Amino acid sequence: MNLREIIHSRRSIRAYKPDPIPEEDMKELLLSLQNAPSASNRQPWKFIIVTDNELKNRIAELCFRQMFIAEAPYILVGVGNATDAWRGKGTYVKNWEIVDVSIALDHFSLAAWEKGIGTCWIGAMDDKGIAALLGIEEPWHIIALMPFGYPREIGNHRGRKSLEQIISYNHF
């Protein structure tokens, strides 16, 4: 798949096979996290890969019982550090770790899809509960989760707003 095909065919995956990811492919996915851009190259991030079944189940429960999350063989946890992050100037964004970690997670998602590995962004969660479970302490905090693994089912394309609705030139 070329980049265009990866971007256009990616779907959120909510049903996973238990099959493990070969070591070499996993390494490449981890490099996609490492190579993401970050504001002022601060890299205010850490990533946890959860494979333990009991932890995965607890995490899924703490995501308002989205139990498909525990079906994935892996859950990627994106963790940011506001203290390390670049401090925004002249914008409403005070610390950029949320943006930085999000970019890295999205690179991961696209790199995974190229290998036939599905992901799903997870934002609906009790982040404090999951942080306590995984031993994440201030100033670190969870930005988002991403279960990943080979898809058991691939859902349909969710519609998108038209280009006319979202793009303008020169003025808002």
Ligand SMILES: Cc1cc2nc3c(=O)[nH]c(=O)nc-3n(C[C@H](O)[C@H](O)[C@H](O)COP(=O)(O)O)c2cc1C
């Ligand atoms: C920041 C963010 C948080 C999300 N949180 C959840 C979630 O908690 N549970 C879920 O099933 N999907 C979640 N999604 C996935 C979206 O529902 C999905 O991306 C959207 O419906 C478009 O579908 P697609 O990814 O298949 O194109 C989230 C996506 C983003 C970007």
